[in-house]
Amino acid sequence: MRYARPATAAEAVTLLGQQAGIVRVLGGGTDLLVQMRSGMIEPDLVVDIKHIPGINEIRAEAGGFRVGAAVSGAALGDHAGVCALWPGVAEGFQLIGSTQVQGRATMAGNLCNASPAGDAVPALVAAEAVARIEGPEGARDCPVAAIPAGPGRTTLKKGEFISSILLPARPERASDAYLRFIPRTEMDIAVASCAVSLVLDSAGTITVARVALGAVAPTVVLVEAGASALVGSKAGVPALAALAAAASAACAPIDDKRGTIEFRTEVAGVLARRAAETAYARAGGRK
Amino acid sequence: MKSLQVSTTINGDAAEFLCAPDETLLDVLRNRLGLTGAKEGCGTGDCGACSVMLNGRLVCSCLVLGAEAEGAEIATIEGLAEGDVLHPLQQAFIDHAALQCGVCTPGILVAAKALLDRDPDPSDEALRYWLAGNLCRCTGYDKIIAAVQAAAAEMRGARDVA
Amino acid sequence: MSLDEYSRREFKQVGTRPRRPDGVDKVTGRAMYGADASAPGMLVGRILRSPHAHARIKAIDTAAAEALAGVKAVITAADFGLPDDDFTRDVQDNCMARGKALYDGHAVAAVAAVDAATAKAALKLIRVDYETLPHVTDVDAAMAPGAPVVQEGRALENVPAGMSANVTSHCEFGHGDPAAGFARADRVIERHFTTAATHQGYIEPHACLASVSADGKADLWCCTQGHFFVRTLCSAILGMEASQLRVTASEIGGGFGGKTTVFIEPVALALSRKAGRPVKIVMSRDEVFRATGPTVSTSIEVKIGMTKDGRITAGEAHLRYSGGAFPCATVEMGGQAAFAAYDLDHVRTYGWNALTNRPKEAAYRAPGAPQAIYAVENVIDELCLDLGLDPLEVRLKNAATKGTKSSYGPTFPAIGLVATLEAAKAHPHYTAPLAEGQGRGLSCGFWFNFGGNSCVSLNVNTDGTVGVTEGNPDIGGSRASISLMAAEELGIPYERIRTIVADTASLGYNDVTDGSRVTFAVGLATIKAARAAIRLMCERAAKIWGIEADAVEWKDGAAVPAGPNAPADVARRDRRGLVRDRRPDRRPPRGQCRRRRRQLWRPSGRCRGRPRDRGDQDPALHDLSGCRQGGASRLCRGPDAGRRGAGHRLGAERGIYLWRRRAVAERGLSRLPHPGRLGPAEDRHGDPGNPQSRPSLRGARRR
Amino acid sequence: MVRVRLWGSLRRAADGLEEVEVRAGSVKEMLDALAEAHPGLAPQIARGVSVSIDGVIYREAWFTPIPPGAEVVLMPYMTGG
Structure with a gap:
């Protein structure tokens, strides 16, 4: 294995594109090193992107924030602006692993690890976050939702890597929330999870929802049906019930030792309802 | 696999080492630098026994490549005491019997110090969440929480006096 | 020797909460655990493990691995002999599969190489030709007809013919007639329970460093609960004499029973022997979970009858345990412990062990007992619910107590269960209101206590401080408890005692740190060692003072003349027994001992008796004034003794006597106690609560 | 004489007796006498047993004397965690 530490995005793209065999981007390493340790993968090249200028920074951009791909959960949690604007994104990201893992883990890494249970991803999708991808043809932007292709697979092409994620601007009276179910209190992987992002009008009526x-x-x-159930409502009981039903209906889970299909399906609805209530309250909505 | 030369700072002292590209910082500390205070309990970031500070952030050194330490500031359990004076956390762990087999203790101390440096007066709940990634099999955690709180109180007191 | 029969004694040190002696090392990262040792020229050992739960190993080709640059040794089962006894052979076969891989993770080969990367590469070059076989992992499935057979021919003589070949042993315990008991019950409930093979989960993975030299001498450093037992197993497996293998126990990062045997140690020794260099093996967590002992997995039926007023009329349990791919006697513990908390007229347990394609069971906190007790206690709770009875009252009503014939045979001495239940009942938590979502549960439990072989050496240093050498790895703070007991007996401060865990070459045999035996058994050995040291020191004090030995007693860390036979003028005598006066030629020699002179004796109130001739020229006393060295060792045995034991290790010793703060040392051999006195016969009489057991401490209990 | 209580599954090897009497002054003498009087017990004794003497459990305590009239119970070889 070779370890490379490019000083620019272009250099990283070249390294990633030219190396034959297994190439991996090293951000926080909290998934990569575990996979290497277990023998799941034996990379020929590991490209440490943390020395690319700007990649460790959070910058205000167009009313939102551009979060560098190497920004750790701990660093994001320390950023008051992001936490105020996108609390659901911050809480989803910060649920990943322990304090130690938070010291290194990145949102871009969680996205590219492409686990169905990645805790950072649902809130990013609900937020309509956009990933900036550096590649052989230069930089391009791509909705976060379009990055994972399936368990462990992404739509990124050879030579490409994510350099930042843009959390867009929000109007007044907007917020989000993320909830997951795990059998224990900490240090576990979601059995089911839900992120809800809402925008309210001045009367507290939901005008935009993403679930x-x-x-x-x-x-x-x-869950577009779930979002539709919320829009026009003030997150009242019927709307929440419709949301829960829509969320459960949208599930296509697996059966495994951590949760049955039935359990996951039911819990997804419950989490959707509760996350919507939290997001609604955070957005300043009052029933 | 060609070795890499890495220059870093450990507990305030400059350190240089050679390591393999896929070698973890934990292995470097333990096997190349003789700093065996950080332990490997799992090698996958689950147990926290290998906790160190990397550029001011608490991390599992088993999830860091040695190569990443280039130019970094690293703090380990070996640097916690000042000379022969134990850090208040270390003393509190002894006084409150917050350790038994002791293999998780270095990691917990490093993690607890990281918290107290940020928050000198954490709630028990905040402390338990902060230490959730440090597994202890012997003590049942209560004594650990009590010891950290006692050390925190002592450190606040010392700060007030100063 | 029942602890309940100890006389009450006011302790000065035992019961205090001193700082643990290993504390500073453990909070500074200085403590050395299994993986923390290294040696010059050390190689890295790695183990190749079976990816199959059950497979015949048709061939192993190690040629390519051996040819890889940097590889210094490759071994397989062919590098080991074939031990005669089943027990050792099973341990060995678990360390390195012979013929068949019996579970996923079973070691099949190992390499030693110059670094980890080379070792890892070498493992990939080893070609193992497997013929996969059907496997079975569930105990009930393993006992069913037609189940895949894990090992042939392993059934003991107590297994009836016609059972699955996986059944290796049967046991039965109890008394009375359960059928008659059930007939008298108002309610009988029978339930089925299963428990999984959970792992002990110690945070420190197994690690060891082995070094075998060309002349056959070997050193082994490892994290273990019993390094003497490691020596026993490894020397048998490697075909070495025990004397040639010195095992040093590292600090141990948790064991919970799981480090009472060997997994990698014989492999590291074999690699080192072949490579001619030290070899270190450190398991990954993955290897720990795949290849080291979990507890048994079980399938249990429990049937209990109860009267309306909560009296248990009969209990019966069928226990099917699997200790993995090797025979395992743990079900015997479950069979004995299941109902042991209760005073029953009719009780019977039936136990079976069956082989499955799982890792070999290792002990885990009262091995086998919690599983059976879990089942029994659940049924009792259900009966209480059914009959509307308070679960604590029902347990009180049925609790075993002094005089109960236990479900496994012996009659109980006082066991404290009733007192414990009463204390629980009186505790505010038992009646505190419960919030929504809270519950309150109650369960009795049971475990035996057995002493086992223990050996302790206690040395008094030149300055009167004390070193205690024990041979049981300190898992839970035993160095502190042993120091406390020595301090209590000697009457000196805890801080003046340092207790260490010695290697196998430095002390007589010790059984494993298991079964909650160490504080109890090593503690008793320590108490005996301390008393032996006191006895020697009192005898010498008597000689120095020129008085009869029985005129000296030990009080608060000092020998003092006392009792009816103490001479009247002893207060004026110096350490040589000379009567002090002002004439210079009557003073003791000056020199090295000058500083100590003040400590030589303490005045005694009423001294009567016959002073000895002041011109006594006992040669042992001549050395005294010029001697700065010292050291009294007394090797004592724990509460039972046996063939592996250390009964006759009364090596060359030096007598010492101790004063409150300092000691004056005396060169020369002391009078040894008769070896017979240290035999097992004394074990029961060495009971600290038995006044008759203290001939050398006469007067000490008079207060 | 020492009366030795056997656990359930050993009784088959001792003509169904729950208690057997042997002449012995120590644990070792008792075990030898048991194996001689009831050869069916020999394999278990060879594998290892514990002995409870008046409620105190001994393991490998060959030379421990058995007081007259003591309650002696044979038990499996004790191990612990």
Whole structure:
């Protein structure tokens, strides 16, 4: 194995594109090193992107924030602006692993690891976050939702890597929330999860809603029926019930030792309802 | 596999080492630098026994490549005491019997110090969440929480006096 | 020797909460665990493991691995002999599969190489030709007709003919007539339970460093609960004499029973022997979970009858345990412990062990007992619910107590269960209101206590401080408890004692740190060692003072003349027994001992008796004034003794006596106690609560 | 004489007796006498047993004397965690 530490994005793209065999991007390493350790993969080249200028930074951009691909959960949690604007994104990301893992883990890494249960991803999808991808043809932007292709697979092409993720601007009276179910209190992987992002009007009526489920399908599921159930409501009981039903209906989970199909399906609805309530309250909505 | 030369700072002292590209910082500390205070309990970031500070962030050194230490500032359990004076956390762990087999203890101390440096007066809940990634099989955690809180109180007191 | 029969004694040190002696090392990262040692020229050992749960190993080709640059040794089962006894052979076969891989993760080959990367590459070059076989992992499935056979011919003589070949042993315990008991019950409930083979989960993976030299001498450093047992197993497996293998126990990062045997140690030794260099093996967590002992997996039926008023009329349990791919006697513990908390007229347990394609069971906290007790306690709780009875009252009503004939045979001495239940009942938590979502549960439990072989050496240093050498790895703080007991007996501060865990070449045989035996058994050996040291020191004090030995007693860390036979003028005597006066030629020689002179004796109130001739020229006393060295060793045995034991290790010793703060040392051999006195016969009489057991401490209990 | 109580599955090897009497002054003498009087017990004794003497469990304590009238119970070889 070779270890490379490019000083620019272009250099990284060249390294990633030219090396034959197994090439991996090293951001926080919290998935990569585990996979190397277990023998799941034996990379020929590991490209440490943390020395590319700007990649460790969070910058305000167009009313939102551009989060560098190497920004750790701990660093994001320390950023008051992001946490205020996108609390659901921040809480989803910060649920990953322990304090130690948070010291290194990145959102871009969680996205590219492409686990169906990645805790950072549903809220990013609900937020309509956009990934900036550096590649042989230069930089391009891609909705986060379009990055995972299935468990462990992404749509990134040879030579490409994510350099940042843009969390867009929000109007007043907008917020988001993320919830997951795990059998224990900490340090576990979602059995089912849900992120809800809402925009309210001045009367507290929901005008925009996005609902994303995690761990109930090969990739994050955007529940448009659930969003429709919320829009026009004030997150009242009927709307929430309709949301829960829509969320459960959108599930296509697996049966495994951590949760049955039935359990995941039911819990996804419950989480959607509760996440919507939290997001609604955060957005300043009052029932 | 060609070895890499890495220059870094460990517990305030400059350190240089050679390592294989796929070698972890934990292996470097333990096998090349003789700093065996950080332990490998799992090698996958689950147990926290290998906790060190990397550029001011608490990390599992088993999930860091040695090569990444280039130019970094690393703090390990070996640097916690000042000379022969134990850090208040270390003393509190002894006084409150917050360790038994002791293999998780270095990691917990490093992690606890990282918290107290950020928050000198954490709630028990905040402390338990912070230490959730440090597994202890012997003590049942309560004594660990009590010891960290006692050290925190002592450190606050010392700060007030100063 | 029942602890309940100990006389009450006011402790000065035992019961205090001193700082643990290993504390500073453990909070500074200085403590040395299994993986923390290294040696010059050390190689890295790695083990190739079976990816199959059950497979015949048709061939292993190690040629390519051996040819890889940097590889210094490759071994397989062919590098080991074939031990005669089943027990050792099973341990060996678990360390390195012979003929068949019996579970996923079973070691099939190992390499030693100059670094980890080379070792890893070498493992990939080893070609193992497997013929996969059907496997079975569930105990009930393994006992069913037609189940895949894990090992042939392993059934003991107690297994009836016609059972699955996987059944290796049967046991039965109890008394009375359960059928008659059930007939008298108002309610009988029978339930089925299963428990999984959970792992002990110690945070420190197994690690060892082995070094075998060309002349056959070997050193082994490892994390273990019993390094003497490691020596026993490894020397048998490697075909070495025990004397040639010195095993040093590292600090141990948790064991919980799982480090009471060997997994990698014989492999590291064999690699080192072949490579001629030290070899270190450190398991990954993955290897720990795949290839080291979990507890048994079980399938249990429990049937209990109860009267309306909560009296258990009969209990019966069928226990089917699997200790993995090798025979395992753990079900015997479950069979004995299942109902042991209760005083029953009719009780019977039937136990079976069956082989499955799982890792070999290792002990885990009262091995076999919690599984059976879990089942029994659940049924009792259900009966309480059914009959509307308070679960604590029902347990009180049925609790075993002093005089109960236990379900496994012996009559109990006082066991404290009733007192414990009463204490629980009186505790505010038992009646505290419960919030929504809270519950309150109650369960009795049981475990035996057995002493086992223990050997302790206690040395008094030149400055009167004390070194205690024990041979049981300190898992839970035993160095502190042993120091406390020595301090209590000697009457000196805890801080003046340092207790260390010695290697196997430095002390007589010790059984494993298991079964909650160490504080109890090593503690008793320590108490005996301390008393032997006191006895020697009192005898010498008597000689120095020129008085009868029985005129000296030990009080608060000092020998003092006392009792009816103490001479009246002893207060004026110096350490040579000379009566002090002002004439210079009567003073003891000056020199090295000058500083100590003040400590030589303490005045005694009423001294009567016959002073000895002040011109006594006992040669042992001549050395005294010029001697700065010291050291009294007394090797004592724990509460039972046996063939592996250390009964006659009364090596050359030096007598010492101890004063409150300092000791004056005396060169020369002391009078040894008769070896017979240290035999097992004394074990029971060495009971600290038995006044008759203290002939050398006469007067000490008079207060 | 020492009366030795056997656990259930050993009784088959001792003519169904729950208790057997042997002449012995120590644990070793008792085990030897048991194996001689009831050869069916010999394999288990060879594998290892514990002995409870008046409620105190001994393991490998060959030379421990058995007091007259003591309650002696044969038990499986004790191990612990």
